[in-house]
Structures are given as structure tokens and as C-alpha cells.
Amino acid sequence: MEKQTTIKDIAIALRLSTSTVSRALRDAHDIKQDTKKAVKELAEKLDYQPNKLALSLLNRQTHTIGVIIPNLDYVLSTMVKGIDEVALEAGYTVMVCQSDESFGREIVNTKRLLDSLVDGFIVSVSSETKVFEHIRKIQQKKIPLVLFDRVVNNIDCPKVRLDNVAGGIQATQHLVDQGYKKIAILAGPENLNISNKRMEGYLQTLKLNGLKVDNRFIIHCDFNQQYAYEATKELLAMRNPPDAIFTISDRMAIGAMLAIKEKGLSMPGDIGLVGFNNEPVTSLVSPSISSVEMYSFEMGKATAKLFIEMLHSEDAMQPAEIVIKPKIFVRESSLRIPLKKTKS
Amino acid sequence: MEKQTTIKDIAIALRLSTSTVSRALRDAHDIKQDTKKAVKELAEKLDYQPNKLALSLLNRQTHTIGVIIPNLDYVLSTMVKGIDEVALEAGYTVMVCQSDESFGREIVNTKRLLDSLVDGFIVSVSSETKVFEHIRKIQQKKIPLVLFDRVVNNIDCPKVRLDNVAGGIQATQHLVDQGYKKIAILAGPENLNISNKRMEGYLQTLKLNGLKVDNRFIIHCDFNQQYAYEATKELLAMRNPPDAIFTISDRMAIGAMLAIKEKGLSMPGDIGLVGFNNEPVTSLVSPSISSVEMYSFEMGKATAKLFIEMLHSEDAMQPAEIVIKPKIFVRESSLRIPLKKTKS
DNA sequence: GAAATTACCGGCACCGTTCCCGGTACGGTT
DNA sequence: AACCGTACCGGGAACGGTGCCGGTAATTTC
Structure with missing residues (x-):
């Protein structure tokens, strides 16, 4: 590493003082045109770049955002892409840490970014995370924090999330509209907010349509x-099996599909299937x-x-809380009755 | 942001000097047991964390690795995951920048990371990149650099890459073994090394098996x-169309598959198809x-x-140059003659 | 022609930490 | 009593940059 x-x-x-040079470079006051020009020319020639560390130390800000996510699957990669784009535009660099759905690693990542002195945090918690002391620590230090996607209810901070209840409703109502009556749900881990909200939508919709909730069908x-x-x-394999399955993610939908095919059942005839995320694979x-x-x-x-x-x-x-509205894309796996709208 | x-x-x-405290915290020489204990206890109590910026400024290293990649698709996400894991273990934090396959953004990213004073670069170039001055600049500054995946020939530095020629050979030879004789290739952009190498394997294999190379079949x-x-x-749509297609990526294979299906042709009967990357979707x-x-x-x-x-x-x-050996996974799209080995 | 104003530059402190060196106090040696 | 060694601590510089203040010379003002 060469000296800068x-x-x-x-x-x-x-033969100037450092303060004069500094002023010249920043087009500040108290500087003669000639000297300013000379300084700028030499700076250009020597390929001078201001040392960000020195600046950061002085100004107490690093222009860096710490992003903690549980993994880098399709959904989160896409989100990171969005974050990256906006951050770059605004002059910030992003540090992405994956917790790999592990509570322990999430804590390690938080510590790491914390003493990297990032200007703030953008966090989506892991599915293992049930205790939030590490998040609280960020808040105690008065460091800006935004939760996204997998938000947590009892933490008071700006959030960006999907209207997961609406998503659950759309999926379930669609299945109901298609004539399915025994609808099962493959949900995520029990403490995961997004999963519970989608399930809430599912339950609401069943009740609204006068369908009985069968606890065997909630997994x-x-x-x-x-x-x-x-x-x-x-x-x-149940005695009275479901005639439709709503899965909380597309990866799970794929798993379900494999099992359905293996059993020799047809979609959408015997079984209806709706996933979540709208990944290209669907x-x-x-x-x-x-x-x-x-x-x-x-x-x-x-x-x-x-x-x-x-x-x-x-x-x-x-x-603030920004809530994104989801939208169902109907495809073959659940379409028994032709739709009026064009399908995608 | 609270003062640390x-x-x-x-x-x-x-009532000590900063130097004494510093020594106490680092278990250095010239320090009395009592004072050391007192310092450490107070540090614990006040939740003292050494300021990394000050350290970095002093030691001229940030313990940060700059990673530049063209996008965050399946392959690259997976690679980043691997990089992240090892880096974390070794005490480094990773800054990932996506160029989005754009030459301009690759340069911007390089600049950014350069004046973020990262300790080194791990780079996979975009498909648009034909000029490498920005990479050379990294080298001129004597900053450690490793190229991976999409490596560049005329840059002299450690590299990690796939044996792409071998990959092309495996794919093509497999198609030949299955009795296909008019094998087309869907390659990537012309200046992209990985694409050319895979094509090299393709060409070699055709020649080795005495098959004529048809330029219409190289796209x-x-x-x-x-x-x-x-x-x-x-x-x-050609007059004398191919009977097999080797695509340089799985996304392209999917595209090819859609066209084949649309035409009403069957796989592996009418057309054989082999992709690259072995993404789950395959x-x-x-x-x-x-x-x-x-x-x-x-x-x-x-x-x-x-x-x-x-x-x-x-x-x-x-x-150094580390070369990873690829391995073909044979599936339905190209399997006309049962294999001896178990398929995946 | 003295005073006030202006234009321009340098010195110093500071951000948080470590390193090098010098200093002091105390105990033991001769 | 003079000397040496050891144990411990503090001062200052440095990393690279900026902000504040003070100073000097030239120019303007009355």
C-alpha cells in the first residue's frame, strides 16, 4: 500500500501552510486566486484524494450504512440492490452483513458494524431472533435505525414493510374464489412477524367466507x-386432506409442488397452490x-x-411506517375458473 | 448519535494519562496491576469501545475489503456469501458494490472504495468492461487485488476462476455422447473471458469428435x-437447425427452453439442452x-x-491462480441414453 | 497622514489512539 | 553516600484534515 x-x-x-491548502481546495474564504489555482493544479497532478478517515474522525460520521440481513436470497438481494442504489446516489456506502438466519451471527454483525462506526443501521432480523437487546443497544446510542421487511413490533423506530395481512388475504381469497374449500397454510417459524401476519390474513379470509379453520391445516x-x-x-397423507395450499414463500411452494406431483395429484385440479414473493422461478x-x-x-x-x-x-x-401493498399474480397452479383480468 | x-x-x-490507560487496556508493559484492574473495570462500566477510525488513521488499515461485482444473481450471491464468511472469520468487514453490468458504475465503485481506503479489492468485472485503467490504478497504488470468476487475462494479479474450458468440454462432450451432432452454442458478450473459454471448450470438443463447426450455430x-x-x-427457424443447444448460463437455458417448447419440439428427443451454473431452478x-x-x-x-x-x-x-474444476450434472433435458452413473 | 478596513496567510488546537522517550520514586549494591 | 536498576507514569508527536484566531501588509477612508 503506497503512501497517499x-x-x-x-x-x-x-511553501504554504496546511490550512491555506485546505482552504484552497475547498474554495473557502481568505484565499488568493493565484494560490488557489496553484494548489488545485498540484493537487490534480499528484492525484490528491482527501483522507476519509481523518474527516470521519473529525466530523464523527463515516458516510457508511450498516445493513444486516438474514441471507441473500432472491428477495433480499433485490432489496439490497434497491438500498444500494439509493445510498450510492446520496453519497453513502453500504456494508452488508448476513446473519445467515442465526441469532448469534446477527449479534456479532451488530457489534462489528457498531464499532465500525456506521452512521446508521438498516436491519431485517433473522428468523431465530426472539430477543432484541442488540437492536435496543443501537437505539440507546441514538444511532439512526430503520427496520425493513422482517420488522419487529415492540421496537419503536421507522419501518418499511409489506402489508402482509393484505398479502395473506389476497392469496386466500383468490383460492376461495376458485372454489377451494379446505385451504391449508405452510407458515414460517412461529415468532416470525411476516409469517404471522400472512397467516392472520389467511384466517380472516376463511372466517369472512364462512369457512371453518382446521388446525391440522396450519403448519x-x-x-x-x-x-x-x-x-x-x-x-x-391425512384422512381428510386439504384441496389447496398457501405457502408463505415460493421456495416452500416449490417444495409443496414436488410433494404434490410425487403423490400423483394434479394442479390446479386436485390441489390449488399459491406462493409468496413472486420469484422468477414461479x-x-x-x-x-x-x-x-x-x-x-x-x-x-x-x-x-x-x-x-x-x-x-x-x-x-x-x-414513520411505510407499508407496501402486495399484489397477487395468478398462474396455472391455482386457476380453475378463467379470470377476467389478464393473467401474467 | 451519542458521544462514545x-x-x-x-x-x-x-486521574491518569491517556497513555497509561491505553497501555492498561492493551495489557502492555509498564503498568501496575492495580491501575490495570481499575482501568479495565471502568472501561467495562462505561462500555468503552476503541475508536476504529482513530486506529485506522494511525495504522493505515481499515480491516475492510472492497468487493466489486457485476450483479447479485444466484452465482454471485453465493460467492459473496463465501467471501463474507471467510472475511468475517479473519476479522475483516466486506463492502459489496454492484456495478450492475455497467462499466461506468464499476469505475464509480472503484473510486468510492478507493477513497474509503479499503485494505484491498476483490473484483469480478462487468460484461461491459473492456478497458482496465481503473483496475490498473488499484495496482499502481500497491493495493492488494484479487480477481475472481470473471477474470481478465492481461492483468497480472492473483486470480480465482473456474476451469471454463473444461466446463465447455464437459457440456459439449456430454451432448456428443448422447448422439447429438449439430450442436449450437449460446455464448455471452464477445469480450467476456468466461464466455470465450467455455466456447473454446465447445470448439475443441467438436473438433476432437470430428464434428464440423457451423458458424451459424455460434451466437x-x-x-x-x-x-x-x-x-x-x-x-x-433455420433451414438446417441444430439438434442441441449449449447455453453459457442457466438463465439463458431457460430462455432457450421456452423457445423450444413454443416451437412444439421435445427435449431431449428433438433437441438436447445443457446450461451452466447448476442453479436450483434447473x-x-x-x-x-x-x-x-x-x-x-x-x-x-x-x-x-x-x-x-x-x-x-x-x-x-x-x-497465484486457483482454478476450480467444474462438474456437469446430467438431467432430463439432454439424457437420451441412460447413464451408468446416477444422475442428480 | 493617521486610522480603519481588507485580503491573505500561518499557528494552534482538536478528533482518538498509540508509540517513543524522558522522568520520578523507590529499593538494593558497593 | 553515590550509584544503578527497576517499576511505573506522563508528555509530546504523529496519523490527515479543518476551524478559529491572530498577524501582517496593502489598500481605503476621512
């Missing part, structure tokens, strides 16, 4: 294709899978925007 | 499902698509390991 040219080098070369499993596959096998498999779009990219951008606003408004902001 | 407790605070509270298009779809339609579609696995996660880990080694060995290392 500093303001001092320029000062010595031009909690990991966000994982394999688990979903096995859970579906169990569902289908339109590639056969039958294509209906899924709820959650506009990840926009959500990422909205999160970063909210965060930047917060940072610039300096002091206490009333905790 | 500094070494000075402790010094004042204990360059973007790494993109839509382009691949259209290119395939053109291929199939085994989810019907027919499942044969694909060449490139061990992205391992590649990411290997890259980070090489990088860390380089960083620790301090001075000039002979540019």
Missing part, C-alpha cells in the same frame, strides 16, 4: 424447500405457480430513502 | 433470458435441465482465503 499524497505534501511543495416450518416438501407429504415451473408480489426492489429503495431522510433531519423524527 | 466514551474520559476519571447474446429466447427462435423446471456446476460458494471462500493470505504475507507474492 496528503495536504501536507502540497503545502510543503508550495409451521422453516423457510425451506425440504421442510415444505415433507410438511406437504404429511398434509396429503413462472418457469410447470404448472406455473401463482404468487404474491412484494415489490422487493421498490421496498429496498423506499427503505434507503426513509433512512437518508432520517439522517438528514438530524434530530428526533416521529417513527 | 474515549480513553480520555477514563484517564480523567482515574453471442447478452446474459439474459429474453435474448436467449429470441436467439433460440432464430436458431430453430432441477425444478420440466424437463429438468442438465447443467455445469461451478461451486460458487467454494469459489467465494477460496477467493477470500487467497486474499487474506496475500494481505498477511505483506509484500510481493507471486501471482
